Amino acid sequence: MTIDNRLPIFDGHNDALQSIYLPKTGKARAFFERTAEGHIDLPRMRQGGFGGGFFAVFVPSNSSTTGFPGAMPDSAATAYAMPLPAPLDLTYARTITIKGMASLFRLEADSEGQIKVIRTAAELTAALDREVIAAVLHFEGAEAIDPDLDALEVFYQAGLRSLGLAWSRPNVFAQGVPFKFPATPDTGPGLSDAGRLLVKACNRLGILIDLAHITEQGFWDTAGISQAPLAVTHTGVHVLCPSTRNLTDKQLDAVKDSDGVVGVNFHVGFLREDGRRDPDTPLSEIVRHIDYIARRIGIEHVAFGSDFDGAIMPLDLGDVSGMPKLLNTLRDHGYDEDALRKITHANWMRILRKTWKQ
Numbered sequence: 613m614t615i616d617n618r619l620p621i622f623d624g625h626n627d628a629l630q631s632i633y634l635p636k637t638g639k640a641r642a643f644f645e646r647t648a649e650g651h652i653d654l655p656r657m658r659q660g661g662f663g664g665g666f667f668a669v670f671v672p673s674n675s676s677t678t679g680f681p682g683a684m685p686d687s688a689a690t691a692y693a694m695p696l697p698a699p700l701d702l703t704y705a706r707t708i709t710i711k712g713m714a715s716l717f718r719l720e721a722d723s724e725g726q727i728k729v730i731r732t733a734a735e736l737t738a739a740l741d742r743e744v745i746a747a748v749l750h751f752e753g754a755e756a757i758d759p760d761l762d763a764l765e766v767f768y769q770a771g772l773r774s775l776g777l778a779w780s781r782p783n784v785f786a787q788g789v790p791f792k793f794p795a796t797p798d799t800g801p802g803l804s805d806a807g808r809l810l811v812k813a814c815n816r817l818g819i820l821i822d823l824a825h826i827t828e829q830g831f832w833d834t835a836g837i838s839q840a841p842l843a844v845t846h847t848g849v850h851v852l853c854p855s856t857r858n859l860t861d862k863q864l865d866a867v868k869d870s871d872g873v874v875g876v877n878f879h880v881g882f883l884r885e886d887g888r889r890d891p892d893t894p895l896s897e898i899v900r901h902i903d904y905i906a907r908r909i910g911i912e913h914v915a916f917g918s919d920f921d922g923a924i925m926p927l928d929l930g931d932v933s934g935m936p937k938l939l940n941t942l943r944d945h946g947y948d949e950d951a952l953r954k955i956t957h958a959n960w961m962r963i964l965r966k967t968w969k970q
């Protein structure tokens with residue numbers, strides 16, 4: 613059965629690589645057997661109709677997996693301001709990044725054809741058609757890349773097809789937003805000269821530039837020079853939930869003008885109006901963000917960006933196996949099968965085809 617008759621989910625962001633092979637505290641969890649840990653493993657992906665997505669390589673700021681030097685706000689907090697972590701050392705970032713990449717390539721090798729690291733749009737279509745999990749290698753932050761961009765060339769040849777210019781941290785190219793609520797995403801400087809060169813190099817190579825986590829100024833600097841559709845892999849609507857991590861209406865409009873896409877994050881703290889990190893959050897909160905984006909900039913520009921394995925999911929969703937519940941909730945809200953086709957995979961496929969140029 614081809615993807616025209618199904619609704620495979622191609623998702624903008626997951627952090628599965630962090631928990632599968634990278635150490636939480638030296639301990640990795642299974643991926644090919646079903647467990648109750650995290651949000652993603654192969655059996656639960658199959659159950660949820662998950663066709664693939666961006667698999668993030670993330671470099672924590674310290675030994676914890678969250679990247680935070682301090683504790684996260686508790687689930688009842690309605691206002692918080694996390695400190696911006698310090699920049700990372702290049703050698704450290706590169707070492708951890710290569711470990712993350714190796715994890716994905718080992719996963720592909722061990723999967724006996726069930727998972728494929730995707731490098732072209734044709735490979736993506738073929739994988740989704742054949743129900744092979746399509747994994748796009750994504751870096752969440754550019755810290756492993758030197759300002760001369762030598763590593764970018766090498767990582768591209770290895771399979772890098774999507775790059776977040778910054779995580780919520782400064783680096784030599786750009787700066788991310790601190791986690792803060794309520795607050796605007798206009799929290800600091802935009803791209804450096806090296807950052808502008810990085811954007812141009814990504815355009816030349818055909819690497820998707822992910823604008824999740826970046827400051828509003830960094831977003832505008834990129835929008836001003838990038839030749840590719842603007843993509844924000846896992847984010848939300850600022851008007852509905854005033855977190856630094858969410859997009860303003862002006863930013864949403866710019867995504868539309870570039871024929872880009874917004875992946876809606878399922879993290880409850882970026883969905884709820886009160887910003888609370890409370891898993892007791894209905895699936896209609898995800899629909900609220902999808903509705904807003906679809907109404908404001910069009911159904912062609914909204915997709916999923918779950919943040920599975922990296923965030924707090926609504927209890928009703930649980931994990932990736934709960935995706936059919938979300939699709940049914942969207943149906944109940946009036947989304948027809950053509951709209952669901954766009955949200956589940958067609959929009960991401962269009963953006964990747966245009967960006968990768970092959």
Ligand SMILES: [Zn+2]
Pocket residue numbers: 752824825846922
């Ligand atoms: Zn993230």
